[in-house]
Amino acid sequence: MDFSLSDMHVEIRGLAHKILGELATVEHLRANEVNGPYLDNVIWQQCVEAGLHAAAMPESLGGSGMDFFAATLVCEALGQTVASIPFIPCIVSTALPLQNYCQDPVVEKLLADVVEGKTLITTALLEPGNDEPRAPSSLASSSKGKWQVDGTKHCVPYAQYSSQVLVFAKADGKLWAGLVNPDGAGCTLVEQSITTHEPQYQLTLENAPAHCMAQGKDAELLLQTVTAMTTVACCSMAIGVADRMMRLTGEYTSQREQFGMKIATFQSVAHRLADCYIDVECLKISTQKAASDVAQGIYDSDAIHMAKVWCGDVLHRVSQASQHMHGGMGIDRDYHLFRYCLWAKQLELMLGNSRTHLEIIGEHLAQKYLAV
């Protein structure tokens, strides 16, 4: 049982906080929002130059070869700053799960380009009206050794900025995974408007040519890897988001005076913040456990679902408490709390809300005890 960070982990966490903390100032975020494009190239290029984005990518591809836990530390720093960079969709959801497919020269080249900062990639997990990535209604078929996909995906982050999209479909009733070029034939992107303004797209596939990655059991394992890593990344980013909302509220209530007193000296205010602190501790420790499991290659751990339960509950509670204790300031877009509150809701609902994950844990329990 070891809760300590290795020297490498401490280093990567420091680097993430340095780059993101120094660059993602409120003024910078605001200017980026006004001027666009959403993808913050200034910050992303800095991440690429410092190798921060590729900390957990294998050394053979030009990364630092650190474990998955290192990537979660970057996510946490990202949550503290909410910089507009595609770390989770490009690196965590796509590049890290695909690193085991490097015997395929197409993938090897693609990932090397990602590490070099030459290209972005992303993954399409969801379909309109279908939040279950394991049961896509999209269909893949092959003829004369060439694959093509039909179907509609939505909420695909950074699809327009990406050279390849990892998509999941069914082929002959079995799960199938492949890459499509969103700019290529058979692909249509329509930009969607998202609560955080993160660029997300509806991707329509009509006989879209695809590069097959995996089928059947292999595709299931790939998808499990993608969802496990992405879920834990959401929880890790949530730690940063929730902690930042709570700290902002601590600072604000320690300065704001009413009735001639700092409002943080009122027990009702201090105790609500103390409850946020307990919530954040629970989110942190359950996420660390899930990240520790994923780092060891355990992708079907219930700890992942448990962390996501905390993620949804804690983000909702801390976000609302922070807005409430800020009064009008909390909802004013001239003050920076609102960005975190928007991310809180997006992360809460990503890849299953608290109750959908409770449903999974409960089902596992029922199966376990009914089998006895």
Place this chain on the structure above:
Amino acid sequence: MNICYTPEQLALKERIAQYMKEIMTDALRQEKRDPNLFEGGGPVFKEMMQKMGRDGWLGLGWPKELGGQGIGPVEQHIFTEEVMSTGFPYPFLTVDTVGPMLAQHGSDFIKEAVAREILKGKVLIAVGYSEPGAGTDLASLKTRADRDGDNWIINGQKIWTSLGQHADYIWLAARTNHDPAIKKHKGITIFLVPTKLPGFSFTPIHTLAIRTNATYYQDIRLPDKYRISDIDGGWQLITGQLNRERLSIVNPGMLGGIIEQVCEWAAKTRDHTGNPIINKAWVKESLARVVTEFETLQLLCWKQAWAMQNGNPDMADASAAKVYGSEFFVATYRRLLEIVGQAGILCADSEGAQLQGRLEKSYRSGSVLTFGGGTNEIQRDIIAAAGLWLPRNR
């Protein structure tokens, strides 16, 4: 970062579980049915404590000079969790909170005469802090100790002195300085009062779940060698003991496998349509929440133990674990009782009782947790100051 048991820790856990089968006998279960002996103190309990002492199980984390094994707080926590989960009335206040304080702060006489005996399983200690007029505001206590040559004369009354009817000693906080110019908490000294001394007495208080006591101290002549802290320097020992107590009282082992038992019960018990209870959507969700929160409590406690091992326990985190754990227990007993339904209110000795009536007893004993060992409001004050650096108004 690797958050699971090491193979050695797993082996230790197994070894304790095996060993406890010799300790938690039917005779002890029978003895525990007496409300006066539910928390220990009976002959079978005493026999088993001494056996555990002889076999070297008490004081895993105590220094070797005192007969302990000198292994870390993580192993100590694993031990306590495993022992508590068997339902053994483990005297954690004696072994895990007061004992280590005596080992650290006691004189050679105290170490030999008391601390060593704790490790042999021969000594029970009760804590004498609260008074009718001093609860959360503990520093306002009035029980007094006045110097008389080599002795102290002790007068006063304590309340909620749990196990006081069986205790060999009271870990007593008494006022030794009455100067109104000094702060209240700077005039308190800690003593260890042998209960066999003339002038000590007690009367029972019957609470919702267990028996506790009021204890009385009338002109007790206590030799100075039973003084533990510096004169007027007891506050630091009180907070030190309470920090340990806070972790002990939210030890996940206290649930004693009741979650698994309810899961098993819900899988084999069917409703009027023939459907196992565990198949109901709300039951599954409730159990999922209980298990999720339980595992989080375990993680929080492990981390505290690990932080202690590495010499860096965080004050706010200890308080967070106490608030979270105590509220978890209360909420969990409710959730589990909801699942068992109407039968949940059948007492242990009743015809038709389910799960030996354990839940009916647990919800009654659980309510003490949110205010015992330092009320949760004070813990939240500590979190606000130490964890969030908020300004204080007191």
